[in-house]
Amino acid sequence: MVYDGRMAYTVKRLATLAGVSIRTLHYYDEIGLLKPESVRPNGYREYADESLLKLQQIRFYRELGLSLGQIKAIVTRPDFDALSALESHRQALQGQVERLGRLLRTVDDTILHLKGRKEMDRKQLFEAFSEEQQEQYAKEAEQMYDPEIVRASQKKWKSYTAADKQRIGDEGNAAYQAIVAAIPLGPSSPEAQAGVERWRRHMDSFWTPGLEQLLGLAELYNNDPRFKANFDKVDPRLAEFMRAAVTIYVERKK
Amino acid sequence: MVYDGRMAYTVKRLATLAGVSIRTLHYYDEIGLLKPESVRPNGYREYADESLLKLQQIRFYRELGLSLGQIKAIVTRPDFDALSALESHRQALQGQVERLGRLLRTVDDTILHLKGRKEMDRKQLFEAFSEEQQEQYAKEAEQMYDPEIVRASQKKWKSYTAADKQRIGDEGNAAYQAIVAAIPLGPSSPEAQAGVERWRRHMDSFWTPGLEQLLGLAELYNNDPRFKANFDKVDPRLAEFMRAAVTIYVERKK
């Protein structure tokens, strides 16, 4: 074969030039993405000069992560708006980058955790009950709720050691997480009710509320914006879900 | 059903709690990743309490991008070294982030290009022949090569308009890229030889070299570190490949 100014590529040549496999060319032919210019009587495919360019274009878009279907829409219709397609793809890419970034941080955290250098999940909801905030809440709470109870609760809390507080905090978080997990099952599900019971036992660490007071607490979680905000951080549906679950719980207990 | 302290999950419950589909649980059962604690006589699966925890662990690792095979290795063998597994996975993740970052920049460039605000590929190899560098090369080249030719070349180049220079630069780049693309096909391939011919015509823009001078140029590209460096930027194999291809080209022409 001699170079005569115009060239027809065989599969192998085109594949090698573009750095793809022969199977890929077969496949692109099959799905109509890149068809040979002609097929010789012996069945051999003959690709045109422009095929290389088109193929490189295809690989380019593939590199960018587009599916062959999208690419087909782009390269087969010259009037296609490649610009807006790319811009929306850019969005997706950026989302991926951010997602991967988060994953990376999580992996790092996990590694540190495994190395015992760091405790995960220590914070979460329960940090809402940290020392300072306790003090602040207390002042105002006394005016809205039974001062007797509030003071007793404060006193009990302060009597704990740091380790106790840590453990109680963990218990609280575990209870809240159990309840969050039960949200899709509905407030009357056994899981949700078990969560409420767990939460009730947790409350014992502060004071032992009566049934009606449980309802009051659930209300409080919904109405006091600071409680609400903390619950929202865990899950925006949590506060309301707890009200529903606790209501059912109390009714069944009565 | 009443909560009795110990709970067995049905597929639906477990799936809903963990946020996965029933099919997923079936599949995990099938591949032995998460088997139910028991199967009731009617064929219903019964999952144990701990299944939820294990399932969440599985989803966690999935989120991190591990394959189910890897996860199986982690969760079924408690002595597995999850730490090193995660660390190597971290590597992969970081690679992904970098790759996506590059893609993002490319997409941005492409978008700008489509908007006509920027020209891609204008630089590349040919920028080696920019005005200033021309001057510099010229001085030394006169001492190594025929001063007559060098001066003629300079003069011809300077006679071009900016648009001419742009076009010539593009032609040069196209020729070099054609040759790079032909590297996997070997220096004697028609594609490579066609590339050499294209390059030869491109050289006409400076002066018309004889066959022997083509060889000299190919040598120059390999021996002068500054030429070599510029070729290397395009492809580290280019300079040497050109020497081989040009050698063959010249021999055939003689």
Added chain:
DNA sequence: ATAAACCATAACGTAACGTTAATGTCAAGA
């Protein structure tokens, strides 16, 4: 003439499920 290199189609395999389809089971209400 024969081997090496190249061409073709056909068909199965991959990962991790989604999606019917056909059928069986169970608790609750009329």
Added chain:
DNA sequence: TCTTGACATTAACGTTACGTTATGGTTTAT
């Protein structure tokens, strides 16, 4: 008791973008 509806099961095909044989015909170089 019967029916309905929610739930359960297995089986099997569909998805993406090719990789990987298997089998057999064609071209090219020696």
